[in-house]
Amino acid sequence: MVSSDLEDLCFHINMKISTIKKTLQLRNIGQEPSLKSMLCKIGHEMVLLHDLLNKMETEVQQQEKLKDLLKELQKSAERDQNEAQHLRENIPAHLPKPTQSCITGPTVKCEEQTKVVEPERAKKPTKEPRLIKEAPLITAEEFESVPAYMKGRLTYDQINAVVQEVNKAVVGKYKILHQPLKSMNAAVRNLYHRFLEEETKDTKGAGLRPAEG
Numbered sequence: 001m002v003s004s005d006l007e008d009l010c011f012h013i014n015m016k017i018s019t020i021k022k023t024l025q026l027r028n029i030g031q032e033p034s035l036k037s038m039l040c041k042i043g044h045e046m047v048l049l050h051d052l053l054n055k056m057e058t059e060v061q062q063q064e065k066l067k068d069l070l071k072e073l074q075k076s077a078e079r080d081q082n083e084a085q086h087l088r089e090n091i092p093a094h095l096p097k098p099t100q101s102c103i104t105g106p107t108v109k110c111e112e113q114t115k116v117v118e119p120e121r122a123k124k125p126t127k128e129p130r131l132i133k134e135a136p137l138i139t140a141e142e143f144e145s146v147p148a149y150m151k152g153r154l155t156y157d158q159i160n161a162v163v164q165e166v167n168k169a170v171v172g173k174y175k176i177l178h179q180p181l182k183s184m185n186a187a188v189r190n191l192y193h194r195f196l197e198e199e200t201k202d203t204k205g206a207g208l209r210p211a212e213g
Helices: 002-031 033-089 100-104 108-117 140-144 156-177 186-198
Strands: 130-132 208-210
Touching: 002 033, 033 156, 130 156, 140 156, 156 186
Parallel strands: none
Antiparallel strands: 130 208
């Protein structure tokens, strides 16, 4: 037991002596003119290397943030696509379709019947049809202006496909909002009430514009 303790003590003292020798050697090297310039150059390169590592760390953090943003964009596009698919699959087949005579106005025969049945009723003005705004597709020039590190994430066709799916969802939504309640089945009526609850004073009617003559 005593022999083992003495060996450990000797090893510890030898390590200390070795460290002191190395420290003295480094101090002597730093005082030599021929090696002093070399040590200064190494120190300068260490500073440059430290700055480079800091820049790389900053770039990695920015790329991580960009990756998170792209993930959120992908999730949002998938939600819109699923909603558009649901709307397309649940539109009732018995929706009334406007005829040309109803859009442009009654025919001569209808006018005569109106005069016979209701001669004193004033002619109702034809309602101006409403069109639904759609987001325009991006052009090739707009896609080329996107930074290169973002261009590799989504292709030109993928971006326009997402825009088209969003447009389908918006068109389906506002078609349901302007559909007569009597013609709706239960599923479409639930969507109708949900869309009304989601409307705010800022979004109400934002997806509609009057038809151009």
